[in-house]
Amino acid sequence: MHFAQEMLAFMRASQSQQVLIDTLAGAGIPASLLAQPDARITRRQYVALYKAVAAQLDDEMLGLWSRPIRSGTLKYLMLSLLDTPTIMVALNRFVRFWNLLLDDYRLHMARKEGVIRLSLVARAPGAVANPLGHGLMMKLVHGVSSWLLGREIAVHKVAFCFARPRYVQDYVFLFPGGVSFDAADTSICLDEKDCASTFQREKHQLWGFLKRAPEDWTFAAVNRASLAAKTRAFLEPRIIEPVAIQELAEALHVSVRNLTRKFAEEGTAFQRVKDELRRDIAVHRLTHSNDSVAALALDLGFSNSAVFCRAFKQWTGSSxxxxxxxxxxTE
Incomplete structure (x- = not known):
């Protein structure tokens, strides 16, 4: 829900409360969740809210930058990239395109030791970084490049110039490669060999990408190599079972001690990942099915519905x- 809060920040300051409520309703998100910082929304709700806010503001970057990015900008950006011979040339054009639009930051591209680094550099001292704006720009760099190439481009690391957020695990999951904070500049480092690759995309393929936006460039590439992602993949088919950390350690061929240390490095823990998985499954099924609460509790491995209800309220602030x-x- 923190992403939804950030999407709505500019709208909250510039639009009426009723417009805010109507926009949330259009995305199928209860307005009551605004008061619940740990609430979760589904991927479909995220995409729907992004589209609704962008349409309401006529700003494809949701009011996150110093000037609006008008509707149609992504379309013309992508059209300008289709005839480039390699990803490297496409990225150079991507940088030049955005530098015509951004006032407070500029994109910079550099090559060193087999790595292509794209960074957001403040145009003047004292520029305030918007976490969602910086995150979306890094996702756009990687998502557009990966779509052009037709496969996921390798990421060496992603760094952000803002402080480590409380919801760090969402950043670790969304961005392939290592993620760090408190850096001098926000940046993403891509593999030079991938960037030197040629590609061929046709206009008719672009229309589907644009129609689905921002889904493809936000969610197509996620950090499947992170320990949290591996843990979720291990737990999901066993969610009804009382799986212990020792079983995960054996499956990954590491000691429990090393596993615990790696969880800490990602800002999470085994039980937290397990609870987040059960919470996300519960949110999805409550939103998209008519399954009873009792059946859902059983499917998620709870002894009874009362225990599940207490856990769900602790996770989201709502029964x-x-x-x-x-x-x-809201439907």
Whole structure:
């Protein structure tokens, strides 16, 4: 929900409360979730909200930069990239395109020791970094490059110039490669061999990409190599079982001690990942199915619905029934 809060920040300052509520409703998100910092929304709700805010503001970057990025900008950016011979040339054109639009930051591209680094550099001292704006720009760099090439481009690392957020695990999951914070500049480092690759994309392929935006460039590439992602993949088919960290350690061929240390490096823990997976499954099914709370509790490995309800309220600040009613009331 923190991403939704950041998407709505400019709208909250420039639009009426009713417009805000209507925009949330259009995305199928209960307005009551705004008061619940740990609430979760589904991927479909995220995409729907992004599109709704962009349309309302006529700004494809949701008011996150010093000037609006008008509707159609992504289309003309992508059209300008289709005839480039390599990803490297496309990225150079991407940088020049954005530097015509951004006032407070500029994109800079550099090559060194087999790595292509694209960074956001403040045009003047004291520029305030918007976490979602910087995150979306790095996702756009990687997502557009990966779509052009037809496969995921390798990422060496991603760095952000703002402080490590409380919801760091979402950044670790969304960005392939290592993620760090408190850097001098926000940047993404791509593999030079991938960037030197040629590609061929046709206009008719572009229309589907644009229609689905921002889904393809936000979610197509995620950090499947992170320990949290590997843990979720291990736990999901076993979610009904009382899986212990020792079983995960054996499956990954590491000691429990090393596993615990690696979880800490990603800013999370085994039980937290397990709870987040159960929470996300619960949110999805409460939003998209008519399964009873009792059946959902059983499927998620809880001894009874009362225990599940207490856990869900602790995770989201809302009971499962109220969460479902809020979501359905917006449809």
């Amino acid at each position: 499962p029934t109220d969460y479902r009613k809020g979501a359905r009331d």
